[in-house]
Each structure stands twice: as C-alpha cells, then as structure tokens.
Amino acid sequence: GQQLNQSPQSMFIQEGEDVSMNCTSSSIFNTWLWYKQDPGEGPVLLIALYKAGELTSNGRLTAQFGITRKDSFLNISASIPSDVGIYFCAGQKGPGTASKLTFGTGTRLQVTL
Amino acid sequence: GAVVSQHPSWVICKSGTSVKIECRSLDFQATTMFWYRQFPKQSLMLMATSNEGSKATYEQGVEKDKFLINHASLTLSTLTVTSAHPEDSSFYICSARQGHTGELFFGEGSRLTVL
Numbered sequence: 001g002q003q004l005n006q007s008p009q010s011m012f013i014q015e016g017e018d019v020s021m022n023c024t025s026s027s028i029f030n031t032w033l034w035y036k037q038d039p040g041e042g043p044v045l046l047i048a049l050y051k052a053g054e055l056t057s058n059g060r061l062t063a064q065f066g067i068t069r070k071d072s073f074l075n076i077s078a079s080i081p082s083d084v085g086i087y088f089c090a091g092q093k094g095p096g097t098a099s100k101l102t103f104g105t106g107t108r109l110q111v112t113l
Numbered sequence: 114g115a116v117v118s119q120h121p122s123w124v125i126c127k128s129g130t131s132v133k134i135e136c137r138s139l140d141f142q143a144t145t146m147f148w149y150r151q152f153p154k155q156s157l158m159l160m161a162t163s164n165e166g167s168k169a170t171y172e173q174g175v176e177k178d179k180f181l182i183n184h185a186s187l188t189l190s191t192l193t194v195t196s197a198h199p200e201d202s203s204f205y206i207c208s209a210r211q212g213h214t215g216e217l218f219f220g221e222g223s224r225l226t227v228l
Contacts, residue, residue, distance in 0.1 A: 043157070045217075
C-alpha cells in the first residue's frame, strides 16, 4: 500500500537542539497526524492537523499542514533525552469515521547528552 | 484518556499453530477497529479494517483466510494468525475509533515470534 515519505530517516542531535522533520505525499490528505512510538509500544498521538496551512503547537512541538495538502512538518524545540523514539506522520483522506490512516516511513530520533 | 489494550503483549509459538490476539477498548465503544503489522525498523502497514457486526475489509495482499478478524462487540476485536510461520513474526498493533468523537486510539502492540 501507499506510504508517506519522511525525511530524514534518522537523526542524531544533542540535547537542547531543535529538530525538524517532514513528510511528503504524492496525493492529497485532508488530515495530517504526527505520532511518536517508543520501542515495543504502540504509537501515541502528538499533534493533529485538520486544515491546509494550519500551524499547531503542543508544548515544545509545532506542526504545520502544508498548503498543497501533500506535506507536513514537525518541529521539536530544545530537545531532551525523552524525545528519543520514532516519529511517524500519518495522513487521512476522508473525514468519515471509517477513513483509514496511511503512515509515513518514520524518522528515528536519537538525542545525545 | 481513552485506553486500548492488547493481549497478549508478546507470544512465542511453534510453526503451524494458530495464535489469537485481542484488542479491547476499555472505556469507550469502538465502532471501527484497525489492525496493523509492523516489521522491525519499518512503518505500520494496515492489514484490515474491522467493523462491529460485519466482515472485516482486508488490504490488498493480506490473506483473509490466514489473518482471521472478528469484531464481535463494540469493545473487542480479535486477530487470529492461522497456521503461523516464521515470516509471520511481527509486531501487531490495533487501533480503535471512538464512535462518538471519531478519535483514534492505539493499543500497545503484540509481538509475535514464530519458531
């Protein structure tokens, strides 16, 4: 099935640095979601975006829904060790309750002290 | 917040046996549940969509006779991996959509290892 492309695939950063990752698609999505997955766990929702151009923050996280509806980015400011994990974007085409999610390829974040 | 629980969280079985994984929404009714498979260092791939009281809808390439899904109630969906083989070893994750709000919640995953 279709996957969304995320970049970078992985990144090593120092504690305190800002992080930026993005997600692109060849087709339009009407909802963009960002999840974090820790090892051996299910994904946890970080931010949901429902409108093209929307910029939403959740603490140190900021995400934007691209104007073309084909991309989104996630920024993490002042990273801390517990930010380590895999970040997935996910797109949803329809507004209906049965509309399924398409996940991105993931960005693995490592934070060094 | 809403909780989705999977059981077992890990299971080891012999090749040829069948394994059942449960997904429960603990404090809400889930009209729709989704089953995903995740191989190491890869993304989540949707296997099937399960609606309470009706047959599951499988994604292309997913064998419905091998991965049996039952959504018998608004709080429980089960995935049975039949005649499991080593290549079925994976992390299986369910998600449940709350009927009232449409919000989606993920379970903690179930790791299957087939020897």
